[in-house]
Amino acid sequence: MEGETTKRLATLVGCNYVGTRYELRGCINDVDAVRDTLVARFGFAPADVAVLTDGRGAEVLPTGANIRRALADMVARAAPGDVLFFHYSGHGTLVPPHHGDSGAEEEAIVPTDFNLITDVDFRQLVDRVPPGASFTIVSDSCHSGGLIDQEKEQIGPSVGSDPSAGSTAPARTARFLPYGAILDHLSAVSGMPSSHHVADHLVALFGADASAKFHVHGGSGNGSTPSTTPAPAPTPPRPDEGILLSGCQTNETSADVPAYEASGGKACGAFSSAVQSVLAAHPAPLSNRELVAKARAVLEEQGFEQHPCLYCTDANAEARFLSQDKKEETAVGAASPAMSAALL
Incomplete structure (x- = not known):
């Protein structure tokens, strides 16, 4: 139970990939708005909100190692009853099976140094959360459905979903990096041919800081090709407190909305903006299911x-999003004026 302690x-984390050909516009704005909302509505102390962006003058860049370290530190501080939250705005990608593996492509987020953080990494984080604590992840990135490996689908392509047949929205930048683009970038850095699997490049470049997903193949970290020994079959996870709100389904992209389309003149993520608009319109606590369903309705109405x-x-x-207490309702009017002004 929650109490005074x-x-x-x-x-x-907000990655705009500033100065690269993969640049986005709204990710840092998303993070600024989310931080305001956490403090104003949900009772987070500013000192307990770690921010990693690639904006000018940023203190900690959102590299793979830095993001993993921040998340690991947060989980290590947690005790039963605590509320943990991770928001990510940036590119996502899909990783094909490694040589010798079977199965479908799996989800990953793309830090600024392309050191991918995968669904396996998020599963391992969730498994370390103390019983009774909650760990909510909001990922405004492409192909983000299923970003916690083996987490149960509540709303998605198989359950509670009724995707619209068409869209009236204009073309927008997608928060998606194709696998080939990631290989080309990493190949230029590692010196290895782009025909190698991404696991080969990442283990060679980042060693122990590469995703646990790629270390099951026994990569040496010295540039040699990791072993092709198949990964062991996954075991069913224990009941956990991981909660994933993804910006889209695994087979979809999430939109980065340019400033000229946002009424407040600030670029933003379509999903992040929809969440903020739902929270602003509903001061009473919302369940995780209600928040996702209402955000879906907002995006459908806007033609996404x-x-x-x-x-x-x-x-x-059915639990309250971020365990919002009834007494916190009065603070909602102050929540995220920056994002509220940028709603589509």
Whole structure:
């Protein structure tokens, strides 16, 4: 149960990939708005909100190692009853099976140094959360459905989904980096041919800081090709407190909305903006299921071809988003004026 000693801890990551051909515009704005909302509405202390962006003058860049370290530190500080939150705005990608593996492509986020953080990494983080604490992830990135490996689908392509057939929205930048683009970039840095799997490049470049997903193949970290020994079959996860709100389904992209389309003149993520608008319109606590369903409705009304998803246990689907208390309702009017002004 929450009490006076309950901690509310957050890690917020915004990657605009400034100065690269993969540049986005709204990710840092998303993080700024989310930080305001966490403090004003949900009772997070500013000192307990870690922010990693690639904006000018940023203190900690959102590299793969830095993001992993921030998340690991947050989980290590947690005790039963604490509320943990991770928001990510940036590119996502899909990783094909490694040589000798079987199965479908799997989800990953793309830090600024392209040191991918995968669904396996998020599963391992969730498994380390103390019983009774909650760990909510909001990922405004492409192909983000299922970003916690083996988490139960509550709203998604198979459950509770009714995607619209068409869209009236103009073309926008997608928060998606194709696998080939990631290989080309890493190949230029590693010196290895782009025909190698991304695991080969990442283990060679980042060693122990590469995703746990790629270390099951026994990569040496010295530039040699990792072993092709198949990964062991996954075991069913224990009941956990991981909660994923994804900006879209695994087979979809999430939109980065340019400033000229946002009424407030600030670029933003379509999903992040939809979440902020739903929270602003509903001061009473919302369940995770209600928040995702209402965000879906906002995006559908605006003509976006992306359908947010919810992955968590049955109990957490009905639990209050970020465990908002009734007494916190009065603070909602101050929540995120920056993002509220940027709604589409």
